[in-house]
Amino acid sequence: MPDARGRMIRSAMELFAERGFEQTTAGDIAERAGVTERTFFRHFTDKREVLFDGSATMERTAHDAILAAPADLSPLEAALAGVVAGADLLSDVRDHAVRRSRIISANPALQERELLKMAAMVDSTTEALRTRGVTDPAAGLAAHSAVTVFQIAFSRWVSTEEPPEILGCIEETAAALRALK
Amino acid sequence: MPDARGRMIRSAMELFAERGFEQTTAGDIAERAGVTERTFFRHFTDKREVLFDGSATMERTAHDAILAAPADLSPLEAALAGVVAGADLLSDVRDHAVRRSRIISANPALQERELLKMAAMVDSTTEALRTRGVTDPAAGLAAHSAVTVFQIAFSRWVSTEEPPEILGCIEETAAALRALK
């Protein structure tokens, strides 16, 4: 059985959309994917994690983009460049992102996990800024700010009827941040 | 048996510090507090929540302070005023805050819950700013920024050997934020 992992992810998305996260059992997901509950937990550390498969990739992408950004960029602009690179991974899969986002919005436990992923992204971004020579309160602040821009832009991107470009949403939100007093 | 709730909170703090969060059973906490596991779960929605008793109060305090702040304050400064008011609740109980912080740092599940509380604080702050007339991307951005300042300042406050004032830490961090480019 090839791609058991992919089947579990798809099954989980379907079931969560059909009956909700809490009403879906880990055994249900496994069954629909044609595996055992035990193998589900060998692939995913917990039931929530099945929805967050791409987050590590996005984190790495953002991290690398920050290191590759022009050296004369300010900390905030460098961090934003990372976020833009990460967000770019999503522009091709808006449909999936929208469905996933709806599922997460419907459940506090999933929101909690998403916050953890965002926090990981902040940490990774902070670390990247530090290797660029940014000193300490500034690195964390810039990283937090950039990830916040991503979160707000993303939520606008998935909630808008007529789909705009995600990079446009980010630029808009970043402009509002720069204007903040 | 008066103050069962307080006894459970204290017992939990002790046990988490002694053997760690995962090695402590809900039944263990209840037993040390002289109650049943069932009553533990009647007081706290889950095992983690026992560590976050004051967060709702802090959230309300910040919210109210924002509404009471001078009308001519910028969105960011108003949000910071809220955070300062909330943080002020902690200055008298630094010892407890430090122990609690250590426990949370040692466990991802607890960090996740803390992130949820911070997100709730962001939401509450955003809402307060909106009722002050702040419009939409700005309200969320200012709220996020202010709560970030709190998080960074707090982590410095609890990790410093010679205890500074928390308000000083916040002012320092806020200054770094205003200087951010």
Added chain:
DNA sequence: CACACCATGTCAGTCCCTGTCATCGCTACA
């Protein structure tokens, strides 16, 4: 064919959390 290796299945067990019903102490009120 023999061997190692990796993914998976099977089974038993712990702990988190919930619904349900009985009990007990306190308070209001006749």
Added chain:
DNA sequence: TGTAGCGATGACAGGGACTGACATGGTGTG
């Protein structure tokens, strides 16, 4: 004073998330 009501707790049963241990099968390599 008695008693009805009420809020907090105890007792019990059960479902679902996860884990450890061991067995099995399929695959590639010599």
